[in-house]
Amino acid sequence: MTAKALMAGVAFAALGTAASAQTVGFSQIGSESGWRAAETTVTQQEAEARGIDLRFSDAQQRQENQIAAIRSFVAQGVDAIFVAPVVATGWDSVLEEAAEAEIPVILLDRMVDSDPSLYLTAVGSDLVHEGEVAGQWLVDEVGGEECRVVELQGTTGSSPAIDRATGFRNAIEGADNIEIVRSQTGDFTRSGGKEVMESFLQAEGGGADICALYAHNDDMALGAIQAINEAGLNPGEDILIVSIDAVPDIFLAMSEGDANATVELTPNMAGPAFDALEAYMADGTMPEKFIQTDSQLYTPEDDPMGEYERRKDLGY
Amino acid sequence: MNTRALPLYATIAIFLVAYLICWIQFPAMLSTRVIGNLLTDNAYLGIVAVGMTVVIISGGIDLSVGSVIAFSGVFISVVLRDTSLHPLVVFPLLLAVTTLFGAAMGGLIHGLGMPPFIVTLAGMFLARGAAYMLTIDSVPIDHEFYDTLRRLYWLMPGKGRLTLLGIVMLLSVVVGMILAHRTRFGTSVFALGGGAHTARLMGVAVGRTTVLIYAFSGFMAGLAGIVFSIYTASGYPLATVGVELNAIAAVVIGGTLLTGGSGWVVGTLIGVLTMGLIQTYIVFDGSLSSWWTKIAIGALLLMFILLQKGLLALGRQQFAGTAQT
Numbered sequence: 001m002t003a004k005a006l007m008a009g010v011a012f013a014a015l016g017t018a019a020s021a022q023t024v025g026f027s028q029i030g031s032e033s034g035w036r037a038a039e040t041t042v043t044q045q046e047a048e049a050r051g052i053d054l055r056f057s058d059a060q061q062r063q064e065n066q067i068a069a070i071r072s073f074v075a076q077g078v079d080a081i082f083v084a085p086v087v088a089t090g091w092d093s094v095l096e097e098a099a100e101a102e103i104p105v106i107l108l109d110r111m112v113d114s115d116p117s118l119y120l121t122a123v124g125s126d127l128v129h130e131g132e133v134a135g136q137w138l139v140d141e142v143g144g145e146e147c148r149v150v151e152l153q154g155t156t157g158s159s160p161a162i163d164r165a166t167g168f169r170n171a172i173e174g175a176d177n178i179e180i181v182r183s184q185t186g187d188f189t190r191s192g193g194k195e196v197m198e199s200f201l202q203a204e205g206g207g208a209d210i211c212a213l214y215a216h217n218d219d220m221a222l223g224a225i226q227a228i229n230e231a232g233l234n235p236g237e238d239i240l241i242v243s244i245d246a247v248p249d250i251f252l253a254m255s256e257g258d259a260n261a262t263v264e265l266t267p268n269m270a271g272p273a274f275d276a277l278e279a280y281m282a283d284g285t286m287p288e289k290f291i292q293t294d295s296q297l298y299t300p301e302d303d304p305m306g307e308y309e310r311r312k313d314l315g316y
Numbered sequence: 317m318n319t320r321a322l323p324l325y326a327t328i329a330i331f332l333v334a335y336l337i338c339w340i341q342f343p344a345m346l347s348t349r350v351i352g353n354l355l356t357d358n359a360y361l362g363i364v365a366v367g368m369t370v371v372i373i374s375g376g377i378d379l380s381v382g383s384v385i386a387f388s389g390v391f392i393s394v395v396l397r398d399t400s401l402h403p404l405v406v407f408p409l410l411l412a413v414t415t416l417f418g419a420a421m422g423g424l425i426h427g428l429g430m431p432p433f434i435v436t437l438a439g440m441f442l443a444r445g446a447a448y449m450l451t452i453d454s455v456p457i458d459h460e461f462y463d464t465l466r467r468l469y470w471l472m473p474g475k476g477r478l479t480l481l482g483i484v485m486l487l488s489v490v491v492g493m494i495l496a497h498r499t500r501f502g503t504s505v506f507a508l509g510g511g512a513h514t515a516r517l518m519g520v521a522v523g524r525t526t527v528l529i530y531a532f533s534g535f536m537a538g539l540a541g542i543v544f545s546i547y548t549a550s551g552y553p554l555a556t557v558g559v560e561l562n563a564i565a566a567v568v569i570g571g572t573l574l575t576g577g578s579g580w581v582v583g584t585l586i587g588v589l590t591m592g593l594i595q596t597y598i599v600f601d602g603s604l605s606s607w608w609t610k611i612a613i614g615a616l617l618l619m620f621i622l623l624q625k626g627l628l629a630l631g632r633q634q635f636a637g638t639a640q641t
Contacts, residue, residue, distance in 0.1 A: 025602065055602025063548060063555065065595075065606070068357040072599035075349035076342070089456040090548035093466050101475070113456060 023053045025073030026082040030061040037315030043270035084108045108269040121287040123269045130295045131167020133263045147211040150200045151183040154216035164216045186220040193220030197227035212240035218250040251308035264296045323571030348476025355482030358592040360544040362485040365563040366492035367536030369584045375509040375576025376432035380439030381537040382559035387447040388541020393455040393551030411538045418534020422527035447553035454552040492581040509576030
């Protein structure tokens with residue numbers, strides 16, 4: 001046992017000095033949303049930029065396909081495996097096989113319920129933090145002025161809706177001048193955002209009493225912008241608009257002065273993953289078990305047209 | 317040469333040629349690892365396809381099996397979570413449930429004279445619905461015995477693993493072969509595939525055989541469910557959607573006639589492995605869209621259907637020829 005462990009250690013040290021990863025297998029869930037398609041595109045771009053041969057496998061939303069793909073990656077002898085797991089359960093066996101073959105596994109965007117020793121690290125965003133960034137922007141923007149905020153929530157009960165609501169409230173807690181006066185779900189859709197915003201406008205004196213809108217995603221904000229325009233008000237000026245995701249269309253709205261701020265849920269989970277992997281391969285640096293991606297804030301000062309151009313071909 | 321066995325030879329030849337192509341392009345494909353993976357990753361499909369082979373040889377179809385696998389996984393995980401029963405008690409219980417379920421469908425098909433397509437379609441919805449009734453979440457199975465089962469494998473030279481799941485699948489194929497080709501029941505199944513009327517004339521107990529056929533398929537689906545639950549260590553009502561169609565495809569690629577009366581259980585194994593091989597190739601390549609798996613399987617299916625039609629026409633010509641002389 002000890003001899004075996006020692007041998008593995010020596011072999012591993014030898015591997016370690018041999019430096020960087022050449023081939024990485026990436027098992028993606030599928031392409032169910034624009035964001036996921038963008039994640040795939042960005043991962044391929046990141047790999048190409050680093051000169052890594054990325055083996056990509058789309059699991060068509062099925063765990064059995066993902067397990068088989070990971071096994072094939074192990075059989076193929078790739079240097080590392082990235083997985084965006086479709087469900088949290090049932091990964092022990094295949095992760096153990098990868099561990100025994102000494103192939104590091106990095107989770108992207110979603111978590112598994114296996115023992116953390118079975119994967120190198122997980123890269124993901126913190127939804128509460130996203131809400132906090134949005135809230136903080138509003139606190140800074142209005143200064144000490146009174147501000148009545150309406151909120152378009154995501155799908156009731158979904159974790160992004162709950163966490164993004166919590167984060168926003170955390171951020172405005174100290175600011176007594178800011179108050180959330182109305183909050184309803186727009187179901188993360190454009191049409192939902194538009195309809196709910198229409199009723200908000202009617203209820204709040206035609207919109208005169210609303211100072212800002214916080215939408216849990218950009219799509220709802222885009223619907224709301226339409227409703228505000230139709231009500232004869234000027235979105236972005238009469239009503240400040242802050243939302244989350246940073247999809248291409250919100251940058252178009254921003255360049256036209258209709259939106260004020262968006263917080264990015266980055267599709268670039270692979271960048272930090274490649275960085276962690278590189279450091280690990282070079283000298284065995286163990287990364288943190290959870291790498292939180294940046295929740296970057298974008299405002300009209302950040303060249304919205306340029307951001308739009310950068311994103312429009314990613315598959316959103 | 318026996319022209320009826322041609323589809324089987326074609327299946328084996330295609331598998332070998334496909335493997336050769338894979339090997340030339342990726343030498344790592346000819347490793348015990350890949351072979352072990354092929355057996356393990358397709359174990360549940362192979363098992364359920366053995367049941368499906370018998371059903372199709374008899375001229376029927378069983379669309380319920382994918383849902384039954386999902387139901388089995390959910391049933392096992394929920395029972396293990398909520399009670400202190402040992403898996404070795406839960407397994408026979410589950411197999412009894414799925415076997416009875418299959419037998420009931422067989423009974424309806426024979427008793428009401430309904431097409432198997434409709435009856436097993438109803439069974440498909442029933443089993444899937446029952447799985448959702450038990451839970452809508454993915455339920456992890458956390459039992460020591462499961463860990464033991466998961467770790468049962470023989471490490472082949474070259475680090476490939478011949479897992480318990482793979483062995484169960486191979487055994488199922490052997491049992492299926494004996495059952496279909498070496499027993500009275502098997503003879504009845506083939507006779508039934510040639511037509512219920514002629515089978516009756518031959519003295520086959522049509523009702524009993526039909527019930528047994530679907531009970532066998534239900535049993536195999538339950539067994540596949542157990543294997544799948546070990547494979548993923550969880551039960552998930554959304555799992556294995558459409559697996560019945562993969563099983564049917566494997567059976568046809570394996571050289572069994574979709575209209576019944578002719579087929580080989582061992583061909584089905586090759587069919588399953590061929591499908592697994594295509595999937596492995598696409599992962600190894602790493603740049604092809606995984607949907608090419610479906611396209612390749614579709615093309616293979618079409619080829620086999622044409623081959624069967626061609627052979628049928630050839631057989632008829634020969635028959636006409638001998639009749640004239």
